[in-house]
Amino acid sequence: MAKGLDIGTMNIICAEKDKNDIVFTQQRNAFMELDSNDLTKTMLDISKVLYIERKDGISLLGEDAFKFATIFEKEARRPMTHGIISPREKEAIPIMKLIVGEVLGQPKKQNEVLYISTPANPIDTDLNVLYHKKTMEMLTKGLKYDTHVIDEGLAVIYSELSDNNFTGIGISVGAGMTNVTLAYLATPLMSFSIARGGDWIDEQASKSTGMPKEHVTATKEKISKLSKEVKMGSVEGALTIYYDALITYVIKNLNRKLAEITPPNVAFPVAIAGGSAQPEGFFDLFEKRLREANLRVDLAKIKHVKDPLLSVARGCLIAARTQEEKGRQQYNQTQTPTQTQTKSTQKKKK
Numbered sequence: 001m002a003k004g005l006d007i008g009t010m011n012i013i014c015a016e017k018d019k020n021d022i023v024f025t026q027q028r029n030a031f032m033e034l035d036s037n038d039l040t041k042t043m044l045d046i047s048k049v050l051y052i053e054r055k056d057g058i059s060l061l062g063e064d065a066f067k068f069a070t071i072f073e074k075e076a077r078r079p080m081t082h083g084i085i086s087p088r089e090k091e092a093i094p095i096m097k098l099i100v101g102e103v104l105g106q107p108k109k110q111n112e113v114l115y116i117s118t119p120a121n122p123i124d125t126d127l128n129v130l131y132h133k134k135t136m137e138m139l140t141k142g143l144k145y146d147t148h149v150i151d152e153g154l155a156v157i158y159s160e161l162s163d164n165n166f167t168g169i170g171i172s173v174g175a176g177m178t179n180v181t182l183a184y185l186a187t188p189l190m191s192f193s194i195a196r197g198g199d200w201i202d203e204q205a206s207k208s209t210g211m212p213k214e215h216v217t218a219t220k221e222k223i224s225k226l227s228k229e230v231k232m233g234s235v236e237g238a239l240t241i242y243y244d245a246l247i248t249y250v251i252k253n254l255n256r257k258l259a260e261i262t263p264p265n266v267a268f269p270v271a272i273a274g275g276s277a278q279p280e281g282f283f284d285l286f287e288k289r290l291r292e293a294n295l296r297v298d299l300a301k302i303k304h305v306k307d308p309l310l311s312v313a314r315g316c317l318i319a320a321r322t323q324e325e326k327g328r329q330q331y332n333q334t335q336t337p338t339q340t341q342t343k344s345t346q347k348k349k350k
Helices: 038-046 063-071 092-104 130-141 152-160 198-209 213-222 235-258 282-292 311-335 339-349
Strands: 003-007 011-018 021-028 031-034 051-054 057-061 112-118 145-151 168-173 178-184 187-194 267-273 298-304
Touching (some): 003 092, 011 311, 021 092, 063 213, 112 130, 112 152, 152 168, 152 311, 168 311, 198 235, 235 282, 282 298
Parallel strands (some): 003 112
Antiparallel strands (some): 003 011, 031 057
């Protein structure tokens, strides 16, 4: 069975088909170091907390690392930053290998097709995504998967715009980056990323309010709705201000990149997804700013994605299942005897 894997700065999410349903498996892309003793390890085992042992202690992995960091008012360490492997974390790759392995599990058959999300090249920083892309590809191939890569923005189009023949603009607002793809009939005409996302919002809100970044992040994930009226000095108010600033920045760069291409003369629907697109009011604010922007292409509907956090993983799964079906058809064609071979066999039987 094919699988899709969204490798994000904040979350790693696997999508796979189970009969008529899509099943998602998720873990935080985070870890936290703790001192080790026998009692601590016993309690972690009883609580089924994901961790690994080190020479000088233990490292909590995934969702539990984030929870413990909030409890102890420490910052959970992240194997990825700005959408790619963090060069500051020496343990980034082995930690991610463990988390990815936990989320993916073992292939159910040989050369199981897997599509993984990767960021497009950023246009506002000199970050290079090639090392990250190749490392994640090799890591999942090492788990015995037939791995392919897909830009996050295109994965959103696969997930959300099938009714429009996979034509439109896909935007994934993640923690480390925001990815944008414009496609026509599933063919990308333009893909790029910018080095701002949910983490940038948290950092700016933290600086503005003086609250710890972890507290701001936890507050952001608890708020169900962006405030229409900004309460000055509050974390919620700062988050609303910087959400608006991020949306404006994304649209400005989108319009700049549109000036470099000649897209077909059609109205493009827009699908906006990603973990940072979850608060109520986000889509309305994004649509308002898009309509005000006078983009260089005509816009159709602005789709309100039902599960923005899961959209990229779902798009990766759709790409994987399409590849799997293509491979199955090619295999069947090689197994079908030609008309000449059939006639020859019939003559021999006579």
